[in-house]
Amino acid sequence: MATLVSEMVDLASRFPGVVSADTRPGYSGWMVNKDNLVEVATALRDEFGFELLSNVCGVDYFPDKMEVVYEAYRTTGGPGLRFKVQVARLDPMEVPSVTPVWPGAEFQEREIWDLYGIRFTNHPDLRRILMWEGFAGHPLRKDWHEPFYEEDNKPLDSRWPRGKYASAEEKNIYKDNLQFPQNFDPQEVRIDGEAPLYDTLQKYTTIDAGIKTDRVIVNMGPQHPSTHGVFRAAVVLDGETIVSLKPVMGYLHRNHEKIGERNTFLQNMPYTDRLDYFNSMSNNWGYSLAVEKLMNIKVPERAEYLRVIMAELSRIQNHLILIGMLLNDLGAFFTPALYAFEERELILDIFEAASGARMMCNYHRFGGVSRDLPAGVLEKIKGLVDERLPRKADEFDRFLSENEVLLARLKGVKVIDADDAVRYSITGPVLRASGVPYDVRRAQPYGIYDRFDFDVALRHNGDLYDNYLIRLDEIRQSIRIVQQAVKQIPEGPINSQKPAYQVRVPAGEAYGRIEAPKGELGFYVVSTGKPNPWRYHVRAPSFVNITALEKMCVGTKIADFVAILGVIDIVLGELDR
Amino acid sequence: MTDNKELNSPGYAIPDDLQHAVSITTLDRLYNWGRRWSVWPMMFGLACCAIEMIAAQAARYDLARFGMEVMRPSPRQSDLMIVAGTVTKKMIPAIVRLYNQMPEPKYVVAMGACASGGGPFKEGYNVVAGVDKFVPVDVYIPGCPPTPQALTAGLMKLQEKIDKQSIRKVRWYQKGSDSALIPIPVLGPDLMDPRRYAEIKQLAAQKPAEKATEAKE
Amino acid sequence: MYGKGIIKGLGVTLKRFVDTYLDDIAWWGRRYYNPEGIAHRSSKDARGVFTVQYPEEKLPVPEEFRYVPFLVYDEKPDGKKEIRCTSCGICAKVCPPQCIWIVRTNDPQTGRPVPEPAEFYIDADICMNCGFCAEYCPFDAIIMDHDYEIASYQRNVFNMEKLLKPASYYKSIRPLNYALNEEARKAKEAARAARAEAAGRS
Numbered sequence: 001m002a003t004l005v006s007e008m009v010d011l012a013s014r015f016p017g018v019v020s021a022d023t024r025p026g027y028s029g030w031m032v033n034k035d036n037l038v039e040v041a042t043a044l045r046d047e048f049g050f051e052l053l054s055n056v057c058g059v060d061y062f063p064d065k066m067e068v069v070y071e072a073y074r075t076t077g078g079p080g081l082r083f084k085v086q087v088a089r090l091d092p093m094e095v096p097s098v099t100p101v102w103p104g105a106e107f108q109e110r111e112i113w114d115l116y117g118i119r120f121t122n123h124p125d126l127r128r129i130l131m132w133e134g135f136a137g138h139p140l141r142k143d144w145h146e147p148f149y150e151e152d153n154k155p156l157d158s159r160w161p162r163g164k165y166a167s168a169e170e171k172n173i174y175k176d177n178l179q180f181p182q183n184f185d186p187q188e189v190r191i192d193g194e195a196p197l198y199d200t201l202q203k204y205t206t207i208d209a210g211i212k213t214d215r216v217i218v219n220m221g222p223q224h225p226s227t228h229g230v231f232r233a234a235v236v237l238d239g240e241t242i243v244s245l246k247p248v249m250g251y252l253h254r255n256h257e258k259i260g261e262r263n264t265f266l267q268n269m270p271y272t273d274r275l276d277y278f279n280s281m282s283n284n285w286g287y288s289l290a291v292e293k294l295m296n297i298k299v300p301e302r303a304e305y306l307r308v309i310m311a312e313l314s315r316i317q318n319h320l321i322l323i324g325m326l327l328n329d330l331g332a333f334f335t336p337a338l339y340a341f342e343e344r345e346l347i348l349d350i351f352e353a354a355s356g357a358r359m360m361c362n363y364h365r366f367g368g369v370s371r372d373l374p375a376g377v378l379e380k381i382k383g384l385v386d387e388r389l390p391r392k393a394d395e396f397d398r399f400l401s402e403n404e405v406l407l408a409r410l411k412g413v414k415v416i417d418a419d420d421a422v423r424y425s426i427t428g429p430v431l432r433a434s435g436v437p438y439d440v441r442r443a444q445p446y447g448i449y450d451r452f453d454f455d456v457a458l459r460h461n462g463d464l465y466d467n468y469l470i471r472l473d474e475i476r477q478s479i480r481i482v483q484q485a486v487k488q489i490p491e492g493p494i495n496s497q498k499p500a501y502q503v504r505v506p507a508g509e510a511y512g513r514i515e516a517p518k519g520e521l522g523f524y525v526v527s528t529g530k531p532n533p534w535r536y537h538v539r540a541p542s543f544v545n546i547t548a549l550e551k552m553c554v555g556t557k558i559a560d561f562v563a564i565l566g567v568i569d570i571v572l573g574e575l576d577r
Numbered sequence: 578m579t580d581n582k583e584l585n586s587p588g589y590a591i592p593d594d595l596q597h598a599v600s601i602t603t604l605d606r607l608y609n610w611g612r613r614w615s616v617w618p619m620m621f622g623l624a625c626c627a628i629e630m631i632a633a634q635a636a637r638y639d640l641a642r643f644g645m646e647v648m649r650p651s652p653r654q655s656d657l658m659i660v661a662g663t664v665t666k667k668m669i670p671a672i673v674r675l676y677n678q679m680p681e682p683k684y685v686v687a688m689g690a691c692a693s694g695g696g697p698f699k700e701g702y703n704v705v706a707g708v709d710k711f712v713p714v715d716v717y718i719p720g721c722p723p724t725p726q727a728l729t730a731g732l733m734k735l736q737e738k739i740d741k742q743s744i745r746k747v748r749w750y751q752k753g754s755d756s757a758l759i760p761i762p763v764l765g766p767d768l769m770d771p772r773r774y775a776e777i778k779q780l781a782a783q784k785p786a787e788k789a790t791e792a793k794e
Numbered sequence: 795m796y797g798k799g800i801i802k803g804l805g806v807t808l809k810r811f812v813d814t815y816l817d818d819i820a821w822w823g824r825r826y827y828n829p830e831g832i833a834h835r836s837s838k839d840a841r842g843v844f845t846v847q848y849p850e851e852k853l854p855v856p857e858e859f860r861y862v863p864f865l866v867y868d869e870k871p872d873g874k875k876e877i878r879c880t881s882c883g884i885c886a887k888v889c890p891p892q893c894i895w896i897v898r899t900n901d902p903q904t905g906r907p908v909p910e911p912a913e914f915y916i917d918a919d920i921c922m923n924c925g926f927c928a929e930y931c932p933f934d935a936i937i938m939d940h941d942y943e944i945a946s947y948q949r950n951v952f953n954m955e956k957l958l959k960p961a962s963y964y965k966s967i968r969p970l971n972y973a974l975n976e977e978a979r980k981a982k983e984a985a986r987a988a989r990a991e992a993a994g995r996s
Contacts, residue, residue, distance in 0.1 A: 709949075
């Protein structure tokens, strides 16, 4: 296992008295004094070169303190630097915001305010992000119990051996998933949840040569025809040009992380399928990486190859769907999407034969994969990547890439440039289309990616057309990887551990990250040695990539906003978790 | 009209010389036949089930063969709301508003475990345990997600339900059915259903010890 | 020439349009409503229309396919149903959304647990089809079903009566798994018999 660069970067001597090493057993990284956080952060970015802030998340160490964990990387590659800030668990808890140093932390800090109640001073816009304004409480705190709360950890006693069926509603006095403060009268209290949102928009009434101009506020979503899901953007328009934009999310907030703390480690695996629901094979891998780091177990060769094959097939179908849906949003209603769906169905047939389900594969286990490939599936995969998929990728290229309407809509519309992309913590194809060659499979190889010969797809203009082309490039590179993997795959066991539903995970923390098709997907897992994780956080690429949405869209037309949203490739399952 | 077995069986014998010339049927059967083969779903996917719904609409499991090829994003032009995905408290006001905006006859299919009964996320604090808490559901399709074939089977069950309806008894032709709008829930400290305001006030005023014992019963 | 890209794209669409007829002609009359046709339309060589016309044609699901689980009983020669489940509770413990409820009773005379569930409920409106219950059952008593046509007009909570299906059904949907598990059971029984014999001799 590569040494964390934090052991090579000696922050303690550079900042004596302010930074000290984290010496808790199983933990690593640096503890930073919260009053000097911005100073240390600036030095990390400028002197030490950690320009890409990847993950900001909160942990509740009930009952004494709360912690904010940061994870930063260099764009030249290599392992990351983890540093933490602790704050005593007494309201109000205040931590300086790092948005002046890394603007990409904005939404992640808002999420910590929403779910933990830690205030970030100097934050440009500290409002709730996943829950609505007016919601009572900060849900991820350990002492905040959800309305259907039965026990702190699963498995629940009420299911066996005296498990008479009782629906969860019957145990709540409201007979539903509700809880209200004491003496609450619904008819008296009126909270305007929308006012804080509209206050942040750069509003109307300009006076130009004596003429007062009102600007129109348009709400796009949460139900709108582009199939990215239930996402809402409050947009202020001047004619057709966007003047100000605020994304609103949380319409699919399914409490993944709270449920994750109740689950055991193994029970979390099918829940990870439902994050980025297009690529369940990739999500499983990220979570397995984090827990395998904690457990310190190895994965056999055949399982590694199977993981790579499945993940790359997943990437291919994801990019095909993205191109299809992008064209759908642009107006070429459904024909390119149908062509993409045709290939996707063949790939899903392989997933179904191998794991049992088309989409929610639940394929990985700690130490390998759950099932071996049945007879005939490897030939099917060979047939796909040797003959059909390269032909179809070329057909897509011929079909779309020189289309004049596409060029007129996509070429020249700038999404984001390289420096801004790094500062806003954008990862994935959007970053590479802007000219920054950062791919986790090369920067910090996981699994056996260092054995394959493939190029990191890179484009330089950072406009919509490059974002479209880079997906075709990545499809071709993924086909290359699967062709090599299918040739090299050995026989052997598929899991280094015996099948066990109770796993022993030693205490500690781990951050496992992979290059998911949408960006860098990371899982931050904290274990206290019990069967259930203490903290389970998903660093979702869609959520962090959206941080720069306002920057990307201000000044463009509303029609371009739809295209930009399509090209960033968000999926609400992981954006809202 | 060529002979159509479903229509041309009014329950009595048709004279031979009329067999291939005229279709004789009951009004109910004609009415339902027209409606069941042209159900227009609303393009309304919330989460993962939406992808299987789109896959059912795509070329391999073509729903257009059932007359459902027109997927309108506007509720004003659609007949069927397939609630595909987890219903969260933040989203339910929008869902109820959309349901109110649909013109009659309208149907709701709860696709997937989450829309039927909360699904795997039922214990979450932001999840509504099944869309039937707010909106009347006609068909429940379990599965996580239901495969396109399962969804098609569920939609066929909906078609069977439509077949059994009669013009005389159907909801939208009854007197006084104009105001069948569902009040839109409000987001406060938790989700507030306007139909239950009095009950919420009474339950919230109880002392915590009373609440604990009542909840256990 | 301006417009060349659009014409190229239209050429691709035209080729696909022609393909739909060519493949139908090549397979004249045999392309639909039979298993070879379905297999051809789901393979990498599929050209043209590849629709699987449900409900007349059902795309066969692979053996591993998992939908809602069911309980297995063995049919004894005298007609009795021997339920394999011993209500050990592992499936209830391992289920991620905790959608399995099992009531285990104790024998009133010996006080030891009865190796049969008194009541068994699965809430199919919570089940996420993950397959953990079937994967970790030590007795091969709960298996993931292939039946996906279970839509209904009311909520779906399955009790034991609805969940019980015979072992012959299990064999018909999962032949390879069934064969492997039968081998394992026979090996275990043979080992147990050998140990009993060895103990009896010594």
